[in-house]
Amino acid sequence: ATPTSIMVGSGRAAELGVLFRRGDALQSLRDIGIVAFDKTGTLTSGAPAVTDFEPASGLDANEVLALVAAVEARSEHPIATAIVEAARERNLVLQPVDGFEAVPGRGVAGSVGGRTVLVGSQRWLEEHGIDTSDLAARAGALGEAARTPLLAAIDGRVAALIGVADPIKPSAAAAIAALKASGLEVAMITGDNRRTAEAIAKTLGIDRVEAEILPDGKAEAVKRLAAGGRKVAFVGDGINDAPALASADAGIAIGTGTDIAIESADVVLMSGDPLGVARAIGLSKATMRNIG
Numbered sequence: 001a002t003p004t005s006i007m008v009g010s011g012r013a014a015e016l017g018v019l020f021r022r023g024d025a026l027q028s029l030r031d032i033g034i035v036a037f038d039k040t041g042t043l044t045s046g047a048p049a050v051t052d053f054e055p056a057s058g059l060d061a062n063e064v065l066a067l068v069a070a071v072e073a074r075s076e077h078p079i080a081t082a083i084v085e086a087a088r089e090r091n092l093v094l095q096p097v098d099g100f101e102a103v104p105g106r107g108v109a110g111s112v113g114g115r116t117v118l119v120g121s122q123r124w125l126e127e128h129g130i131d132t133s134d135l136a137a138r139a140g141a142l143g144e145a146a147r148t149p150l151l152a153a154i155d156g157r158v159a160a161l162i163g164v165a166d167p168i169k170p171s172a173a174a175a176i177a178a179l180k181a182s183g184l185e186v187a188m189i190t191g192d193n194r195r196t197a198e199a200i201a202k203t204l205g206i207d208r209v210e211a212e213i214l215p216d217g218k219a220e221a222v223k224r225l226a227a228g229g230r231k232v233a234f235v236g237d238g239i240n241d242a243p244a245l246a247s248a249d250a251g252i253a254i255g256t257g258t259d260i261a262i263e264s265a266d267v268v269l270m271s272g273d274p275l276g277v278a279r280a281i282g283l284s285k286a287t288m289r290n291i292g
C-alpha cells in the first residue's frame, strides 16, 4: 500500500465516520477473520435500567432497596447508576456508607447504619459464604430473559434479586448480520452473567460467547479466539477494554467510549453505531484491492 492510496482510503473513511489512528490499520482490518465485540456500551446502550426487584420472603422491598442503593451510590458502574435511579424514583432516603469496597467484575460491599450490605453477582455473594439457593433459580430465569441478575445480601443473608436490562443498540443485529455475510465469525466478550450473555448473543446471531470474563481477562479472551489461527478484531468502549484493544490484531474503539479505549485502538468509530465495524472492514478490503 502506498501512502497516497491509504490517504484516499482514509478520506472516504472520514466521510463514513471511521478514523484510522495507525497507518497499517487498513491492512490489519482487511485480514481479520473474527470480530469480537464487548457487550456493554458497544452492542448495548450501556445505560441499563432496573426491571425487577424481588425481596427475599418477609423483607420489605423499599427497606432493602434503600440499603442496596446507599452502597451503590458510591459506585460508578452503570448497574449502580440504575439501582440508585430506581431508589430515587421511589423517593427513598439513602443513608451514609462506611467501609465501602468495590471489586471490578464482582460487586460492591459496605456498611449502612450498622448493617452489612453486599450487591453483585451470585458469585460475589457466594464468595462471602452466603447461601443464594432461595433466589438462584429466579436469577437464572432473569438471565434467560436477557436481563442481568444481581443479588443483594444484608447481614449475611440473601435479601433481594435485582434484574437489570441494558437495551440492545438498534443497529447491532444488522451489524452482525453484515459481518457474517462477508464471511467473518462474530464473538462477544463480556463480564456479564453467562445466561444473560448467551441470551443476548442468540438474539443478535453471535456464534461465540466468552462470558463472566473479569475486567483484566479480556485480552486473554482475545488470545483464546486467535488460537484458531484467524486474525481477531476487538471492538470495545470501556476502560477495561483497553488491554484487549491493544492486543487484538485490530483494535476498534467506539468513539462515544472512554479516552483510554480510544487511545488503545487502531481504528475509532466516531458514532456509537456498531454498523461502523462492517463499514470499516468493507472499506479496508476495497482500498487494499484498489491498490493491489
Ligand code: ADP
Residues within 6 Å of the ligand: 039, 040, 072, 075, 076, 077, 079, 080, 102, 103, 104, 105, 106, 107, 108, 119, 120, 121, 122, 148, 149, 150, 189, 190, 191, 192, 193, 213, 214, 215
Ligand atoms: P461488563 O463487561 O458487562 O461491563 P463488568 O465486568 O463491569 O461487566 O461487571 C460484571 C458483573 O459484575 C456485573 O454483571 C455484576 O454482576 C457485577 N458488578 C460489577 N460492579 C457492580 C456493581 N457496582 N454493582 C453490582 N454488581 C456489579
Ligand code: MG
Residues within 6 Å of the ligand: 038, 039, 040, 041, 042, 236, 237, 238, 241
Ligand atoms: Mg463496554
